[in-house]
């Protein structure tokens with residue numbers, strides 16, 4: 001890309017952004033070039049590469065050039081630089097420290113696929129550095145982080161896509177599900193069940209030598225300083241190639257310090273679709289009740305009493321009382337997917353199928369033309385990255401906007417808090433506060449480790 005062209009494009013983006021930030025109504029100007037041309041494509045960088053980072057990077061080569069990659073694990077970084085060079089025929093620069101990426105003026109947007117405890121810090125700093133952001137779900141580790149991200153999106157006018165790609169992909173099955181609900185094909189919605197699976201418990205995981213290639217302190221970042229732990233058995237299959245039991249790569253999902261477990265891992269996908277379908281993307285539940293659940297270790301005052309075993313809930317049935325008397329059930333039981341039940345029928349949808357009588361009835365009584373596009377807000381994009389880039393070009397928020405994401409993620413975070421404290425929580429969706437429960441409200445935020453506060 002020639003530098004003169006780059007400057008013109010950057011000036012354009014900056015002025016469009018400034019205009020957007022002022023009134024928060026993005027001007028619908030189109031970038032004066034399209035990403036079809038190899039010389040006019042947006043310049044991206046990915047931060048956090050091992051599993052999902054590579055998935056979203058490789059899905060994006062068609063639309064963007066990757067100028068840089070960052071990871072705190074030198075082996076992961078090296079392997080992904082090689083794969084990226086092979087794919088785009090140009091070697092990206094590589095950094096351990098993501099801040100070097102943010103310092104670069106030639107990078108338009110970053111894709112963030114670190115563990116969850118890093119998302120907010122990197123995303124906020126990236127926006128303040130003038131980058132548009134694609135950040136993996138779950139966007140946050142706490143409810144307060146969600147509010148901060150919303151504020152910074154608003155102030156900076158950056159375009160922000162959350163990685164909940166079910167909104168765009170999976171053969172449009174989820175969009176069809178929402179269109180069915182909206183068309184009244186199950187009557188009045190009474191209950192939505194999100195089957196998100198569960199994680200198992202772990203044996204005691206001993207302190208282990210930190211792998212030479214890994215900067216453990218940097219991996220921990222804002223989380224409390226603790227020793228690296230791992231057992232020798234390796235994870236196989238999806239996300240494999242790392243210790244099955246550890247407090248680091250992939251296994252971070254099993255620790256409250258870095259993640260919200262399945263509740264936010266898969267909840268971020270299915271509760272998102274559920275809330276979208278029932279029109280609850282800008283509100284929240286009045287109450288979240290842990291009907292039954294199992295924590296793998298003993299807890300006191302909301303905190304695990306041991307630090308050498310997975311501490312995320314392994315089994316659960318949680319009820320959220322949603323507006324219009326709709327019961328939202330989140331469970332580890334049954335199939336992974338979403339069951340919609342109404343006064344006139346029910347159907348089930350997941351990434352691989354959509355089944356039930358209302359779906360069979362479509363043969364004789366199809367949805368009206370344009371029903372899916374109406375849900376999506378226009379022509380459905382080729383994939384979730386394409387949708388992000390369309391947002392960048394038009395300076396408008398993509399399909400997985402931070403506001404609707406945070407709203408549904410609040411249900412997932414509240415579910416975890418309710419289980420940790422072993423009590424139902426009353427929620428004020430206007431103030432976004434737990435009612436009359438100071439202790440529970442203290443879980444809406446977390447303290448960053450010294451030296452890893454968000455740089456604002």
Ligand SMILES: NC(=O)c1ccc[n+]([C@@H]2O[C@H](COP(=O)([O-])OP(=O)(O)OC[C@H]3O[C@@H](n4cnc5c(N)ncnc54)[C@H](O)[C@@H]3O)[C@@H](O)[C@H]2O)c1
Pocket residue numbers: 047048049050051052053070071072073076096098113114115116118136137138163164165218219221239248249250251252265
């Ligand atoms: N959209 C989806 O369907 C989907 C699927 C899988 C994972 N995810 C999300 O992607 C994120 C990552 O999950 P994963 O399975 O790839 O985890 P992972 O542990 O396999 O990979 C995370 C990578 O981030 C790196 N990292 C950690 N801190 C970093 C930092 N400060 N700077 C740069 N790199 C850093 C690690 O070294 C590692 O390479 C999670 O938030 C997860 O929920 C989303």
